[in-house]
Structures are given as C-alpha cells and as structure tokens.
Amino acid sequence: MQRKPVVGICADRKVLGKHPFHAIGEKYITAVIEGAHAFAVLLPSLGDAQSIEQTLAMVDGLLFTGSPSNVEPHHYAGEPSAPGTLHDPHRDATTLPLIRAAFEAGVPVLGICRGFQEMNVVFGGSLYQKVHEQPGRMDHRERDEDTLDVQYGPAHPIRIAPGGQLHRWFGQDEAMVNSIHSQGVDRLGEGLTVEATAPDGLVEAFSVTNARSFAFAVQWHPEWKHASNPLSTAIFSAFGEACRQRQQQR
Numbered sequence: 530m531q532r533k534p535v536v537g538i539c540a541d542r543k544v545l546g547k548h549p550f551h552a553i554g555e556k557y558i559t560a561v562i563e564g565a566h567a568f569a570v571l572l573p574s575l576g577d578a579q580s581i582e583q584t585l586a587m588v589d590g591l592l593f594t595g596s597p598s599n600v601e602p603h604h605y606a607g608e609p610s611a612p613g614t615l616h617d618p619h620r621d622a623t624t625l626p627l628i629r630a631a632f633e634a635g636v637p638v639l640g641i642c643r644g645f646q647e648m649n650v651v652f653g654g655s656l657y658q659k660v661h662e663q664p665g666r667m668d669h670r671e672r673d674e675d676t677l678d679v680q681y682g683p684a685h686p687i688r689i690a691p692g693g694q695l696h697r698w699f700g701q702d703e704a705m706v707n708s709i710h711s712q713g714v715d716r717l718g719e720g721l722t723v724e725a726t727a728p729d730g731l732v733e734a735f736s737v738t739n740a741r742s743f744a745f746a747v748q749w750h751p752e753w754k755h756a757s758n759p760l761s762t763a764i765f766s767a768f769g770e771a772c773r774q775r776q777q778q779r
C-alpha cells in the first residue's frame with residue numbers, strides 16, 4: 530500500500546459546556562485529504578505538553594487553520610485587545626513555536642487566515658486588530674446574517690505578484706477570494722515575500738523567502754469547496770507535493 534504523507538493540523542482549544550475540547554473545522558481536514566492527497570492527523574493545542582521535536586518527526590507537513598479567535602497582541606507588541614475579544618492562548622502557545630521549528634527543520638507549512646496571521650507574527654510581523662477601522666482599508670469581515678455559501682463565496686479580487694510562487698502555481702495575475710477576517714497584516718514579518726494583495730493594499734498571501742521547503746500562507750479560505758476552485762486546487766496541490774517530497778526524505 531502506498532502510504533500518504535502525514536499532515537498535522539493544530540486544533541483550537543475551546544470550552545464546550547463545562548469541558549475544554551480540541552477542535553478542527555472539518556473543511557480543513559477534507560481539504561488536506563482530498564486536495565493535498567495526504568493523511569490528516571489532528572494535533573492538540575496543549576503548548577509544551579507534547580514535544581515539538583516528536584511532532585516534527587511524525588509529520589510530513591503542517592496546516593495552521595483559521596479560527597474565530599485572535600492571536601494575543603502581546604505576541605507582536607500590540608495594544609491590548611478590545612474587551613470581549615476571543616483569544617486562544619493554548620493555541621498560540623502551540624502554533625507559534627511549532628511554526629518556527631517547522632520552518633527551521635524544513636517541514637512544509639501552509640497557513641490559512643489565523644494561521645497566516647500566526648506565521649506573520651512568528652517572523653516578527655504585526656497585525657491590525659480591526660482592519661476595517663484603518664484609514665483606506667476595506668472591511669474584510671463576513672456578514673453574520675449571510676449564508677455560509679455567501680460568507681465563503683468570492684468577496685474581493687487579489688492581485689497576484691508576478692514571478693511569485695502563487696503565480697507559478699496558478700498561472701494568472703488575478704483571482705477572486707473570500708474574506709472572513711477582522712485582523713490583517715500591519716507590519717510584514719522579516720524574510721517574507723508578498724505573493725498577493727487586496728485592492729486596498731492589504732497583504733493577502735506571502736511566502737517565506739529562501740525557505741528550505743514549502744512555507745506559504747493566505748488570508749482567505751482556500752479549503753472552502755477547494756475542488757471547484759482552481760486557485761485552491763493549485764495551493765493544495767503544491768502543498769501536497771511538498772509533503773510527499775518530505776515523506777520521501779524521511
């Protein structure tokens with residue numbers, strides 16, 4: 530039997546009822562299985578309770594997903610969050626060091642939405658906490674009253690940087706993407722290359738310059754109905770291929 534590459538997906542820690550759970554949106558799991566043709570394993574967000582070294586030895590790639598929670602601002606010297614902001618410190622304590630270690634070990638990393646923001650922070654970047662309150666920026670949030678198909682449907686165009694990895698995978702200069710975020714890149718991290726921007730100039734995708742392997746992140750949600758979206762297919766195919774190459778090296 531041809532074993533598939535193993536992709537670890539870090540969970541959100543959330544309290545359901547009276548107990549904490551570790552949860553991952555099914556759309557991320559199915560996109561790894563179907564889009565990257567990989568074997569998905571769910572990783573708990575318990576900080577250093579589990580060894581990063583052992584995690585990296587078990588996987589051929591890592592996916593850092595979106596989440597309604599925000600990265601705690603102290604990780605990027607930001608102002609305290611507005612009262613009532615949802616955070617997930619257990620996830621921060623797990624993903625931020627894991628992203629750094631994975632990059633240094635040459636393990637393929639794909640970041641989506643919150644995962645994109647986590648990667649920017651790991652490389653020394655900062656976040657707008659409310660993009661829509663920034664002069665000249667669009668409102669990148671979804672509308673609560675809309676259906677999922679509308680929320681995750683096309684919301685705005687992106688300009689894809691000529692000569693970049695995304696342009697090489699996708700082959701076009703523009704695409705429509707969904708938009709489900711209140712936070713966004715303020716200062717881009719060190720050693721990151723912009724791969725796509727929104728009409729208001731907000732960074733929508735970046736790669737890690739000179740990375741040993743796949744190290745790419747997007748602000749939008751390519752996992753949503755990925756198979757019917759050529760841009761999503763291009764991203765997950767490239768990620769899956771990088772994970773297969775890692776698997777062959779193990």
Ligand SMILES: N[C@@H](CCC(=O)NCCCC(=O)O)C(=O)O
Nearest residue numbers: 595596597598642643710711712
């Ligand atoms: N909380 C951050 C990131 C937003 C985000 O990841 N949204 C998706 C949530 C649901 C899903 O996983 O699809 C922000 O507000 O910018």
